[in-house]
Amino acid sequence: MDTDKHKTRRPSARSPRNQDDAQAPEAMAAAPRSVDGLRELMVSIGRGETNLSLGGKAHSVLAKLLEQPEEVAVRTITDLATALGVNASTLTRLTTKLGYTGFADFQGVFRDSLAERHRHFYTHQAERLVAGKEPRAQSAEANHTSPEVEVVAQLAHESIANVDTFLARLSPADLREAAALLAAAPRVRVHGLRQFSALASFLCYGLGMIRADVALLDAQGLGVAEGLAQLQPGDVVVVTSVAPYTRSVAEAAVAAANAGMTVIAITDTLASPLVPPARHTFLIPHESSFFSNSMGAYLIFCEGLLNLVATHLGKQSLQALARRERLITALGIETD
CATH class of the missing domain: 3.40.50.10490 (Glucose-6-phosphate isomerase like protein; domain 1)
Known part of the structure; x- marks a missing residue:
């Protein structure tokens, strides 16, 4: 009897809106509470490893949001929608489909992640430096230099990338x-x-x-x-x-x-x-x-x-x- 009841609720292929609504409770239970978690979810969706599915446009919008977490944390839904070339309602539908109660709930994840990053900025940076010791040694060997030179070279290349970024938006x-x-x-x-x-x-x-x-x-x-x-x-x-x-x-x-x-x-x-x-x-x-x-x-x-x-x-x-x-x-x- 439970099976029959479930069948009566199954949306038809002609009703995409009902299909989205049917997926929302399942997605909501697993809505990530960190930006890293959202990135992992997006990868899983792209690989078909989750029951949640996004259309190509929605998947692209989510990817763009994850590329600019600081802006998502502070800009209004209208500003973000304009920058992405979509309607604000598109962002609302995307966030609810991911399992959030609305855009404000979704944005809160970015704000919390930003606050956490600021609280532990220096230790996070130092952890990255220490974690990169072995890759730098391998790079030094491949480039016939020394690990010490690789440290300086890496910083130089990163500064060049930062310069290129700010020049592009001046x-x-x-x-x-x-x-x-x-x-x-x-x-x-x-x-x-x-x-x-x-x-x-x-x-x-x-x-x-x-x-x-x-x-x-x-x-x-x-x-x-x-x-x-x-x-x-x-x-x-x-x-x-x-x-x-x-x-x-x-x-x-x-x-x-x-x-x-x-x-x-x-x-x-x-x-x-x-x-x-x-x-x-x-x-x-x-x-x-x-x-x-x-x-x-x-x-x-x-x-x-x-x-x-x-x-x-x-x-x-x-x-x-x-x-x-x-x-x-x-x-x-x-x-x-």
Whole structure:
């Protein structure tokens, strides 16, 4: 009798919607609660190893979502649908078919994974470094080099890949307008902490070579509030931080924007808390086997931005550099 009852519920081949609904309870019981689990499920679906099936379009959409987990974690369903060239309802149907109660439940998996990654970023990076020891030794043998050289070579190739990625998505308009702002603003302050204090110092030093009134936001250690209090609407604040983000840098960006200053952010993804308060945002990846955030692509971007500012300033930048050279000579700072 149970068998007959089950048969009466079997959807007909002419009713694909009912077929999807019939699969939903089964899928829901196994809905992955991690991004890695979702990737494994997608592979299983593609191999026909699960009772859950997706059409070609839905499978492609899921693959694209898994390629950009940070964006999925923070963007709205409408934004994601537009970026993927589908309707928001397509994403809703996909997530429910995978077993989630809706898109918000599905997105929560990405948010939780992102938060977990940030909490253990440095140990995860170090684990990858240690795990790669044997493959590097094999690569060194194949390339007739040493494991030590392979470590450096691997980082170099990863930095090149990061540079290629940010070049592919650079906005000419954002570059042009950011360079103009950095050239014309009455005052420029740069803010970055922890590892990215080095990048902030580098950018500040470079800008200071070609224009006046550039400094770190908290150069004297008096506090960010005091640094912002010295600025006026129309001044520019450049902030930089990447995952795992420094909370105080994000808070300084929001405070600067609320006070009428123009914020330029140099960060990693659209999930960054530096994005909302910024007028111009530059996204630079830092994927690498380095045990912390890779800085190579960031330095190259900043060098390019500095060159654009110098070009925009024209003769003014030449005069500033010439004056600097005269002072260096007068003070005997450099050796022959």
